[in-house]
Amino acid sequence: MAAIIPAHRARVTKLVRSHGSFVVDQVTIDRLYGGLRGMTVLVSEISKVDPQYGIRLRGYTIQEVLDLLPKAPGTEYPLAGGLYYLLLMGEMPTLEDALMVENEWKARSHVPDYVFNVLKSLPADTHPMTMFSQAILSMQHESVFARRYNEDLQKVDYWEAALEDSLNLTAKLPTIAAFIYNLRYRDGQFISPDPNLDWSANFGHMIGKGKDSDYLELCRLFFVLHSDHEGANVSAHTAHLVGSTLSDIYYSCSAGINGLAGPLHGLANQKCLRWLLSVRESFESFPTRDQLEKFASDTLNAGKVIPGYGHAVLRTVDPRFTAQLKFADKYLPQDELFKLVKLVYEVVPDVLQKTGKVKNPWPNVDAINGTLQYHYGVKEFEFYTVLFGVGRIMGITANNVWARALGLPIERPVSLTTGNLEELTAGISSQI
Ligand SMILES: CC(=O)SCCNC(=O)CCNC(=O)[C@H](O)C(C)(C)COP(=O)(O)OP(=O)(O)OC[C@H]1O[C@@H](n2cnc3c(N)ncnc32)[C@H](O)[C@@H]1OP(=O)(O)O
Numbered sequence: 301m302a303a304i305i306p307a308h309r310a311r312v313t314k315l316v317r318s319h320g321s322f323v324v325d326q327v328t329i330d331r332l333y334g335g336l337r338g339m340t341v342l343v344s345e346i347s348k349v350d351p352q353y354g355i356r357l358r359g360y361t362i363q364e365v366l367d368l369l370p371k372a373p374g375t376e377y378p379l380a381g382g383l384y385y386l387l388l389m390g391e392m393p394t395l396e397d398a399l400m401v402e403n404e405w406k407a408r409s410h411v412p413d414y415v416f417n418v419l420k421s422l423p424a425d426t427h428p429m430t431m432f433s434q435a436i437l438s439m440q441h442e443s444v445f446a447r448r449y450n451e452d453l454q455k456v457d458y459w460e461a462a463l464e465d466s467l468n469l470t471a472k473l474p475t476i477a478a479f480i481y482n483l484r485y486r487d488g489q490f491i492s493p494d495p496n497l498d499w500s501a502n503f504g505h506m507i508g509k510g511k512d513s514d515y516l517e518l519c520r521l522f523f524v525l526h527s528d529h530e531g532a533n534v535s536a537h538t539a540h541l542v543g544s545t546l547s548d549i550y551y552s553c554s555a556g557i558n559g560l561a562g563p564l565h566g567l568a569n570q571k572c573l574r575w576l577l578s579v580r581e582s583f584e585s586f587p588t589r590d591q592l593e594k595f596a597s598d599t600l601n602a603g604k605v606i607p608g609y610g611h612a613v614l615r616t617v618d619p620r621f622t623a624q625l626k627f628a629d630k631y632l633p634q635d636e637l638f639k640l641v642k643l644v645y646e647v648v649p650d651v652l653q654k655t656g657k658v659k660n661p662w663p664n665v666d667a668i669n670g671t672l673q674y675h676y677g678v679k680e681f682e683f684y685t686v687l688f689g690v691g692r693i694m695g696i697t698a699n700n701v702w703a704r705a706l707g708l709p710i711e712r713p714v715s716l717t718t719g720n721l722e723e724l725t726a727g728i729s730s731q732i
């Protein structure tokens with residue numbers, strides 16, 4: 301990174317000097333009250349969501365990422381270490397590059413005991429996302445960035461300390477996630493990481509599924525797919541905002557995970573599986589199209605959303621959904637819940653379209669996540685968003701390192717009151 305950062309800084313400086321007053325977007329009253337949705341307000345070097353094609357990680361589509369990233373010998377899905385290299389460096393890694401990151405993670409993977417003690421001290425029915433966020437936050441005093449900032453850290457070197465923190469934190473995520481799973485659902489059994497397994501597969505191994513090679517492949521797919529979704533989704537943006545105050549990676553990631561825990565964001569995968577099971581439980585046998593259509597309409601009429609459908613940016617089927625659909629077509633084509641996912645995919649977009657208000661009636665990644673986990677015996681819905689979070693922290697931390705490398709300032713826009721807006725628009729003829 302030290303070799304590529306200076307040239308990138310020069311690009312940004314030139315862009316800002318030459319075109320600093322170029323208007324990228326306009327703030328309207330609609331958008332102020334509409335959650336700023338659709339407004340371009342942030343920069344991220346790592347990825348971009350195209351409404352029609354979906355996410356591109358460093359310019360690569362999901363299919364290209366899956367095809368081109370290096371794999372461990374004898375496996376089908378990529379090494380997460382390769383993905384992290386791609387996110388940080390912006391270029392497709394070799395197998396050696398990917399293994400370099402994997403080895404770096406192995407060397408840094410030890411989780412201090414006090415983290416486990418913090419988790420054990422929480423009420424037994426604490427939501428796994430709360431546990432995950434607390435575990436990350438509890439490690440804040442390990443921050444290299446925070447310590448060096450209080451010593452002699454210069455702005456030009458912020459990124460190096462942020463990278464140290466990022467590698468330290470990401471290295472520990474599979475162990476922390478597995479510990480939470482085992483504490484909540486497997487009587488606290490502890491399985492040490494297997495030094496011969498890669499980062500993603502080690503999670504599967506540590507929750508007792510090390511012999512299920514198909515599940516280990518799913519882990520590899522899952523974490524890569526969930527890593528990043530441009531800089532403005534709630535989890536990434538929250539982490540960026542917090543990081544912009546020079547709060548370190550631990551504070552930033554814990555905050556981002558709190559945003560991911562909402563049902564309109566990452567928690568939708570938990571909600572989606574609950575919804576699918578309630579469909580299944582409502583009928584004696586597999587539902588017909590008509591029955592499903594009615595069930596979906598009833599959900600909408602009850603004032604609820606259909607989880608796993610719709611998106612703030614995407615206007616097409618989420619390619620992360622498609623990638624998992626392909627996985628399931630290969631590994632679990634006969635699974636009844638998966639067949640239901642497919643039927644929902646055929647039926648629900650029309651139902652949503654008929655409302656006349658849903659901008660994107662297509663499935664997002666959450667429409668299938670839980671079904672795959674459920675198939676392999678990870679049946680505890682509340683845990684699913686932790687898995688999402690493990691992946692997402694790769695993107696959040698890569699963004700943070702680059703934000704520090706580019707010296708991005710504190711994010712602090714300006715807010716107005718409704719009264720201020722009424723004053724601003726007084727005397728202008730109404731659009732109604
Ligand atoms: C990884 C992720 O975070 S992907 C998203 C995961 N979340 C979900 O799957 C939850 C279900 N989906 C939703 O709630 C929404 O589609 C969101 C939050 C993802 C996007 O929200 P928005 O940008 O507001 O979507 P949109 O502009 O299409 O919303 C217009 C209307 O359609 C409704 N709508 C959108 N999607 C759905 C849905 N799946 N089911 C029912 N209604 C929906 C909205 O609630 C809104 O209704 P309102 O005007 O009465 O408030």
Ligand SMILES: O=C([O-])CC(=O)C(=O)O
Nearest residue numbers: 528529532533534612664
């Ligand atoms: O982009 C978004 O707003 C939500 C999403 O799909 C993600 O963060 O993965």
